[in-house]
Amino acid sequence: MSVILKTEKLRVEFASREFRQATKVALTGLNLEVNAGEVFGFLGPNGAGKTTTMNVLLGFVQPTSGAAYLFGIDVRQPIARQRIGYLPEMTYYYKFLTAEELLRFYAKIFGLPRGETDKRIDQLLKLVELESARKRPIKSYSKGMQQRVGLAQALINNPDLLILDEPTSGLDPLGRMKVREIIQRLKNEGKTVFFSSHELGEVETVCDRVAIIHQGELKAVGRVNEITGAHASLEKAFLEIIGYQPQTAP
Amino acid sequence: MKNIFAVAGVVIKELYRRKEFYVLFILTVLICLIMASVNIFNDKQIVRYLKEICLLLIWVSSLVIAITTTARQIPAEREQRTLLPLLAKPLTRTQLIFGKFLGCWLACGLVLVCFYIFFGALAASREHAWPLLNYFQAAFLHWMALGVVVALSLLGSLIFAAPSSNSTICFVIVATILCVGRYLDLIALSLAEPFRSALYTVYFAIPHLEIPFEMRNLIVHDWPLIGWNFVGLDTLYLLAYAAVFLIAACLVFRRKAVN
Numbered sequence: 447m448s449v450i451l452k453t454e455k456l457r458v459e460f461a462s463r464e465f466r467q468a469t470k471v472a473l474t475g476l477n478l479e480v481n482a483g484e485v486f487g488f489l490g491p492n493g494a495g496k497t498t499t500m501n502v503l504l505g506f507v508q509p510t511s512g513a514a515y516l517f518g519i520d521v522r523q524p525i526a527r528q529r530i531g532y533l534p535e536m537t538y539y540y541k542f543l544t545a546e547e548l549l550r551f552y553a554k555i556f557g558l559p560r561g562e563t564d565k566r567i568d569q570l571l572k573l574v575e576l577e578s579a580r581k582r583p584i585k586s587y588s589k590g591m592q593q594r595v596g597l598a599q600a601l602i603n604n605p606d607l608l609i610l611d612e613p614t615s616g617l618d619p620l621g622r623m624k625v626r627e628i629i630q631r632l633k634n635e636g637k638t639v640f641f642s643s644h645e646l647g648e649v650e651t652v653c654d655r656v657a658i659i660h661q662g663e664l665k666a667v668g669r670v671n672e673i674t675g676a677h678a679s680l681e682k683a684f685l686e687i688i689g690y691q692p693q694t695a696p
Numbered sequence: 697m698k699n700i701f702a703v704a705g706v707v708i709k710e711l712y713r714r715k716e717f718y719v720l721f722i723l724t725v726l727i728c729l730i731m732a733s734v735n736i737f738n739d740k741q742i743v744r745y746l747k748e749i750c751l752l753l754i755w756v757s758s759l760v761i762a763i764t765t766t767a768r769q770i771p772a773e774r775e776q777r778t779l780l781p782l783l784a785k786p787l788t789r790t791q792l793i794f795g796k797f798l799g800c801w802l803a804c805g806l807v808l809v810c811f812y813i814f815f816g817a818l819a820a821s822r823e824h825a826w827p828l829l830n831y832f833q834a835a836f837l838h839w840m841a842l843g844v845v846v847a848l849s850l851l852g853s854l855i856f857a858a859p860s861s862n863s864t865i866c867f868v869i870v871a872t873i874l875c876v877g878r879y880l881d882l883i884a885l886s887l888a889e890p891f892r893s894a895l896y897t898v899y900f901a902i903p904h905l906e907i908p909f910e911m912r913n914l915i916v917h918d919w920p921l922i923g924w925n926f927v928g929l930d931t932l933y934l935l936a937y938a939a940v941f942l943i944a945a946c947l948v949f950r951r952k953a954v955n
Contacts, residue, residue: 504780504783504784505783506780506783506784506953506954524786524787524788527784527785527786528786532780532781532784533781534777534780534781534784536777537776537777537778537780537781538776538777538778539776539778539781540706540710540776540778542709542710542713542714543706543709547709551702551705551706552781552785554698554701554705555698555699555782555785555786555787556785556786557698596781599781600781603785609784
């Protein structure tokens, strides 16, 4: 099985803007490998380093040391992003564009031919159930619809790897289910999905493998049943791995 | 280049789907039409005042549109987080800056076409003449000057976090250049060292936009065309300044965190 996403001893430090404040270590010695065709869940509490890892993979943040590769290409090269799709957390797309115009704009950046773009836009708007709203400006969309437009833009280039940063964050149960269905569908199509989430039930349902990160360090990685082990659920295993001590009532 | 044009296309769409241009255009049209309807003291030369005020309004409106449209581009992308999916695509930061510049500059060009067509129609209704080449020279150099203003605002938007502070600073700088920029060398002569050298340095460092600005007089007073070689040289001069500001913007943006 070929490795699509790889990080080697990744370390990211952020210099503090406060006088005489120590630098903040966001990631330390992160080694990750994601294989082609798998759905990989990236878990961790808030501030654990999930988004920083994604930012390094997308070339937004330069690592202090170590390296990251997508399809064997260093992530600092723009060509590494040719075959990926990315959905950031809580994005508000250009309000003055319609969904169709937004997708056409992103398709142009990928250099898709016009005929293929039209076909792809039709397919994607059908997939995310926004066909009837394709000519409406995005400013009139609900939060769930905006998230689905986001998912459509991430898929415009028919990517081999999809990076999703908390794709179900802020969505109602119906919206979450729809996103989950789309991930499941992509998995069936053989796409690789790398996503972060706080919805552990959802991760348990759709992921082949998961990694748990805490305070910038990789704490565990493996198949969902391996991580869950003797615990009743992934949530319980997750809490133990990050060292959570439940407080007893006085 | 396709990436640059794709980004520029979105900027142009933004301009014609927002209200600023329409508001400024309608205001300019209303002010000029009201002024055109009165004839104080039965003065036969009053059309000159009308043309002068109309051209001044066009300059002010175009500067407002150029600065405010450009100043919000990158900050809005950061605030709305649209910068993240955009840069996650095979688009470099340099292409994004050039795309934003091109979009804002072309949008300003379209705005100028509308304004100058209105101006030409208004002047022709009173003078029954269409000095098209004069209008072309004035509008063309005006557009080139706006290129410098757009590039300056784009650089400012990467340095100052808030679009409002960037817009204010850019307005002050451009207004100062237009009003006193040409006199700085004369003021320097009256100063002692080291202030003289400092002011001379400023005089030679700032982009001088007074030639495009003073093209108004050619139209107002019906003076003959200026030499095309002179237009060409001024175009090169203004493009060089726009390029300097753009390169500086690219260098600043390269080091800027996007998240």
